[in-house]
Amino acid sequence: MTTSHSLAAEGVTLGYGDRVVVESLDLAVPPGQITVIVGANACGKSTLLRSLSRLLSPRAGRVVLDGKEVHRMPAKKLARTLGLLPQSPLAPEGITVLDLVGRGRHPHQRILSRWDDQDDAAVAAALEATRTTDLADRPVDELSGGQRQRVWIAMALAQQTDLLLLDEPTTFLDASHQIEVLDLLTDLNRDRGTTIVMVLHDLNLAARYADHLIALADGRLHGAGAPSEVLTEERVRAVFGLDSRIIDDPISGRPLILPIGRHHVRPQPVRELEGDRG
Template sequence: MPAAHALAAEHLTLGYGDRVVVSALDLTVPPGEITAIVGANACGKSTLLRSMSRLLTPRAGRVVLDGKAVHRLPAKELARTLGLLPQSPVAPEGITVLDLVGRGRHPHQGVFSRWNERDDAAVAAALEATGTADLADRAVDELSGGQRQRVWIAMALAQQTDLLLLDEPTTFLDVSHQVEVLDLLTDLNRTRGTTIVMVLHDLNLAARYAHHLVALAAGRLHAAGAPAEVLTEETVRVVFGLESRVIEDPVSGSPLMLPIGRHHAEHHGATLQ
């Protein structure tokens, strides 16, 4: 089973150029659980994930992994512990699915170690788990958006890290494949104990699949905790500017957000803020 790594943001401030995107944020990722980061567009979700994987250097504060600042860890050492699937990854032109997924094994290759049976098994398992084994010999740039997304997820799985960060892993996927991917990540968490942090747009999927929700509003932490504590009508109003009703999901028992459109709110006499 993976080690229970401690990942946290300490008074983190992030930005691009003159623009501050995340301000003075403190966040602890529960080890061995699935955390979903939610919030409106441009609230800092992807920026936070980029910093947690050390792709973005903080303006202030730090991201800490097991007591050490991630920006000071050797790249390969970090890559053996923490994997990232960014929002819009770009594959080298002409690369095949098998070769791309195989790149997930690079952090495990040392000066004296070469590709071995364990690497073959990791790649095969990742292809099988994502339903992309039959695409192994295809060029990545020939695939549909949904197929490419599943291949990128396979590469992240092949890395076999104890911590996995995914920025909108259900992008380009239809509803069926969205559920398949989230079920896959749930199985990974249950069977291997992998700590997963993912940015999701769909509030209800986040509440159903995550143990821990983090809601950002304008670059600040609005709420963090169990889905039943975080996904409330007040949170939806503040974070998304949307009136809603939150009920219990009859299938999962998790909170289920029902948006109230302006027409329905006016029809029923509700007041929109």
């Protein structure tokens, strides 16, 4: 694995039909780091990720990988460098876990080449890392939502790309499995130098696991940098419409966002007025 690949959006405008979702966006993904994209619903997070992976062509601007436009690269060549776990992927009916995870090896298969020990090892490692080895022979459509999500992550890991894009990888997972998956991705980044870009809804998980944070609102960039730089009370209010207090997380030392609900504001004591005394 290498940390030298560069991925960037240059003046990108994205949309569907007559609707523009992302407009004139410039951003660079730091190589070898974990980048997390945050923002309110429908702000363009998933749309941006689809464009970075070339699933969606820009209306203007371009997405470049190592200086080359991704939409002009051969699909299989791109898939050997960049992997994507989309939101709510669909598995072929009746496919087993082992077969689905094995499809992550497709970009590495060449004409007339055979499945080899390296492919077996990659699939076994992906199953073990996601704790899905015991599910290998089961049909994917019989699994729970959480189990299915871990299997999809295993398929992405089996692809063994230098860059990995994940759209809400903690969907359907309970709290313990969310941490387990994010720790797994952190290990992948630290041990192999894999550049990771993911969309997360939970701001505090984003702050804890991101090296680089991207905040979107209404299809525009509202901040990019270290979590401590991006997550200010003013920006959380502007991006999410949420009043909050931000303190240092006692475990990670990263920003910890404490939402302020109007029913949870401690009432201030009423002071007596001079004219009301005795």
